[in-house]
Amino acid sequence: MGNKQTIFTDEQLDAYQDCTFFTRKEILRLHGRYHELAPHLVPMDYTNEPDCKVPLSLIVNMPELKENPFRNRIVESFSEGGDGNLSFNEFVDMFSVLSEMAPRELKAIYAFKIYDFNVDNFLCKEDLEKTLNRLTKEELTPEEVELVCDKTIEEADLDGDNKLSFADFENMISRAPDFLSTFHIRI
Amino acid sequence: MFCNFFRAQRLEEASKLSSWKQWRQSTQRTLRRLRDEAQEWLSSLKLWRADIHQIEGMFGTGILSYFSFLRFLVMLNLIIFLLMFSFVMLPIIIAPKLSIISSSTESNCSKYPSSARRGLVIFHEHITDLLSGGGFLEQTYLFYGFYQVNQIHFPNIKYNLALAYLMTTIAYLFLSLIWIVKRSALGFKRNLVQDEDRFQSFCNKIFAGWDFCITNENAASLKRSSLLYELRTDLEEERIKQKIADRTRKEKCRIYLIRFILNIFVIGVLAGCFYSIYVATIFSQEAQLLNIKVNFIVDLMYEYLPSIVITLANFITPLLFSVIINFEDYSPAFEIRFTLMRCVFMRLTSIGVLLFSLWSQITHCKDETCICGYNHELYSCWETRVGQEMYKLTVFDFIIIVAVTIFVEFPRKLIVRHCDCGLAKWWGQQEFSIPQNVLEIVYGQTICWIGTFYCPMLPAICTIKYFFIFYIKKVSLLKNCRPATRPFRASSSNFFFLAVLLIGLALACLPVSVSVAQINCSQACGPFVGYNTSWEVLPTAVSELPTGVRSVIEALSSEAFAVSFFVVTCLAMFYVIALAGAHKKVINQLREQLVLVSLALSIATFLNSKTEKITSIQCYVVAVHYV
Numbered sequence: 001m002g003n004k005q006t007i008f009t010d011e012q013l014d015a016y017q018d019c020t021f022f023t024r025k026e027i028l029r030l031h032g033r034y035h036e037l038a039p040h041l042v043p044m045d046y047t048n049e050p051d052c053k054v055p056l057s058l059i060v061n062m063p064e065l066k067e068n069p070f071r072n073r074i075v076e077s078f079s080e081g082g083d084g085n086l087s088f089n090e091f092v093d094m095f096s097v098l099s100e101m102a103p104r105e106l107k108a109i110y111a112f113k114i115y116d117f118n119v120d121n122f123l124c125k126e127d128l129e130k131t132l133n134r135l136t137k138e139e140l141t142p143e144e145v146e147l148v149c150d151k152t153i154e155e156a157d158l159d160g161d162n163k164l165s166f167a168d169f170e171n172m173i174s175r176a177p178d179f180l181s182t183f184h185i186r187i
Numbered sequence: 188m189f190c191n192f193f194r195a196q197r198l199e200e201a202s203k204l205s206s207w208k209q210w211r212q213s214t215q216r217t218l219r220r221l222r223d224e225a226q227e228w229l230s231s232l233k234l235w236r237a238d239i240h241q242i243e244g245m246f247g248t249g250i251l252s253y254f255s256f257l258r259f260l261v262m263l264n265l266i267i268f269l270l271m272f273s274f275v276m277l278p279i280i281i282a283p284k285l286s287i288i289s290s291s292t293e294s295n296c297s298k299y300p301s302s303a304r305r306g307l308v309i310f311h312e313h314i315t316d317l318l319s320g321g322g323f324l325e326q327t328y329l330f331y332g333f334y335q336v337n338q339i340h341f342p343n344i345k346y347n348l349a350l351a352y353l354m355t356t357i358a359y360l361f362l363s364l365i366w367i368v369k370r371s372a373l374g375f376k377r378n379l380v381q382d383e384d385r386f387q388s389f390c391n392k393i394f395a396g397w398d399f400c401i402t403n404e405n406a407a408s409l410k411r412s413s414l415l416y417e418l419r420t421d422l423e424e425e426r427i428k429q430k431i432a433d434r435t436r437k438e439k440c441r442i443y444l445i446r447f448i449l450n451i452f453v454i455g456v457l458a459g460c461f462y463s464i465y466v467a468t469i470f471s472q473e474a475q476l477l478n479i480k481v482n483f484i485v486d487l488m489y490e491y492l493p494s495i496v497i498t499l500a501n502f503i504t505p506l507l508f509s510v511i512i513n514f515e516d517y518s519p520a521f522e523i524r525f526t527l528m529r530c531v532f533m534r535l536t537s538i539g540v541l542l543f544s545l546w547s548q549i550t551h552c553k554d555e556t557c558i559c560g561y562n563h564e565l566y567s568c569w570e571t572r573v574g575q576e577m578y579k580l581t582v583f584d585f586i587i588i589v590a591v592t593i594f595v596e597f598p599r600k601l602i603v604r605h606c607d608c609g610l611a612k613w614w615g616q617q618e619f620s621i622p623q624n625v626l627e628i629v630y631g632q633t634i635c636w637i638g639t640f641y642c643p644m645l646p647a648i649c650t651i652k653y654f655f656i657f658y659i660k661k662v663s664l665l666k667n668c669r670p671a672t673r674p675f676r677a678s679s680s681n682f683f684f685l686a687v688l689l690i691g692l693a694l695a696c697l698p699v700s701v702s703v704a705q706i707n708c709s710q711a712c713g714p715f716v717g718y719n720t721s722w723e724v725l726p727t728a729v730s731e732l733p734t735g736v737r738s739v740i741e742a743l744s745s746e747a748f749a750v751s752f753f754v755v756t757c758l759a760m761f762y763v764i765a766l767a768g769a770h771k772k773v774i775n776q777l778r779e780q781l782v783l784v785s786l787a788l789s790i791a792t793f794l795n796s797k798t799e800k801i802t803s804i805q806c807y808v809v810a811v812h813y814v
Contacts, residue, residue: 023220063402064402066402067401067402067403067404067406067407068397068399068401069397070397098399111394115394128393131393131394132393135393135396135397135411135414136411136414136415136418137411139411139415140415140418140419144418144419144422147422147425148389148393148418148422151389151425152389152390152393155387155388155389155390156387156390158778158781159781159786167781167784169394171778171781172387172390172394173394173395175387176387176390176391176394176395177391178391178395178396179391179394179395181398182395182396182397182398182399182400183395183399184399184400185399185400186400
């Protein structure tokens, strides 16, 4: 079976393998990364499913997320209360959805959550403006920002309510050829 | 969250399944994992995987697609060479000398003076021979003229080498076509489904524009500035579209007049370039035939005159076109495409002009008609001569690429980095211009396709050439270039590369088919001695087949079959187009339904907040009723 590890029980590893897109080795490696974020917080022994969460500020400084303009929103969307503190399950979930093997529909669900800054289940104009400003570090003029947001809503809004519901978003994403290759973090 | 949900679902399902179904599910899962691991192992064997990964990380997916295109061409050329080798060269190599029946006829046309150098050979003449394919290289496996073999008698079978030569030519052109079409099918489908590329340009950039894999600070700021540039370009496009829509009649007339004049100018420039290529070829041929020897360098220049003129023309015309397009007032995206089309036309047609001028020389005799169908006094083996010209083009192309990298790009980097003068600021750091680089390698590949018939080892030379070009371009990219300020979209760039390659293939098939079917093959060398044209091998071979097979083949090549095949293909095409139209209609209908559903839901939420008796499902039924 290989070297005996004492971090997880075999059932736990099987369960992780089943409900994420990672192999056993990758899950153990992820645990290593999770542990080194906060060595004093995270126990090495997960067999009795401890309830510990690593705070947002530590996760957001990971090299994979450091340069991402949406790092705060990504971590918040995967946390249970929206506060950004992730348990190990949520940590694994996050990288599983962002991995190469996750299907488009799953990624679209989480992409919608990430871009929805005010968490009202719609991408309204303010959400789009915030997204655009994060992307370009506020180097567009306000008129340009407004024009771009108007055009975006015009392109994707199908039901005419001047904001994007999840159905609009998913329909638009299914037509975006680069989405699968860009919405992907390698860990 | 999702983890727990999946786990509960899986446990629930597992308890319901019988043990047989459980076992089947677990085997399917293991097989799937094995297949994924096998695929990963296979992809790790791909040539240059690590290099391309590195380039992708630093420069993005546009430049990545250029390098994977280069890798594709290396593979393609290798396969073409293996094809030629196994069917044409290998039988000659392994057959014992006595079983080779050489083709020869006794006539005036079959005199082939040897071009090997006699007596004391000066060293630089070897180099001239190596660079021009003449002298000691002429009577080798390199060129058509060496394959003066008609049939090979193996113990049990008669191997018709002439037929094999012709069929291999057709086979490699066909194979290239199939491979390119297969590779471009995905990109084409995507382009067709989303017919307008500007369809969702803003949405794509905002929601799918940032590459989440970026971990490097420099790469992040580069990505940011390129996104900014793209957004600004798109806004500019919108503004120009608006401006075009607002144009008055008078302005339209003025613009059309300017465009007409400029297009005439462009045609004039192209005609001038083609004429100079023609003159250069004629001059070079005469200098070689009359054996004018001045000194080493000038001799080499006479040999390479057509290549030099073609390269100069291909260097000046893109600059000219990019200046002209500014006056024609098109939208930015169309400007790029139109300039590219003009450059593609220029590059690929210049090879055609070269071949045409060669053939006009070959079929032009002093008296009215040529006895052998070609000028046998000057060109006793004209295919070898054409092969030598193709060989020279390939070699010169490679030399130019290396020379430009070493003598232009490196100094440019040094000047820009260390010198603070106005020249450095204006010239700027080198940018990796994807379209021009792609045109360069498609040009080389077109030469390879045309030249393989006359120079069977050319694909091997091209494989080695592209192999080295990969490393040269990679080093130049990493050391000299900064990422382009005009980013090239990856999803459409693959389609663009393969479309240009297909145009090159089409343009390559034309000269090959003309020379095989129309021009009399030389009677002094090559496998087709005794036939009028190279194509004649095929009908002759067919007539020697048993009656059954022969009648089938004759039926296949008859007009009745051709017409009915054409009609069936047209019908199939119409069917597929109709299917696509029907799918589009369905998509529109579904889109309308989506509107209705969200309308219904919003009515339901509104009403629900007022009275709690009406359910949302009843509302949906009501809304759909109004369709």
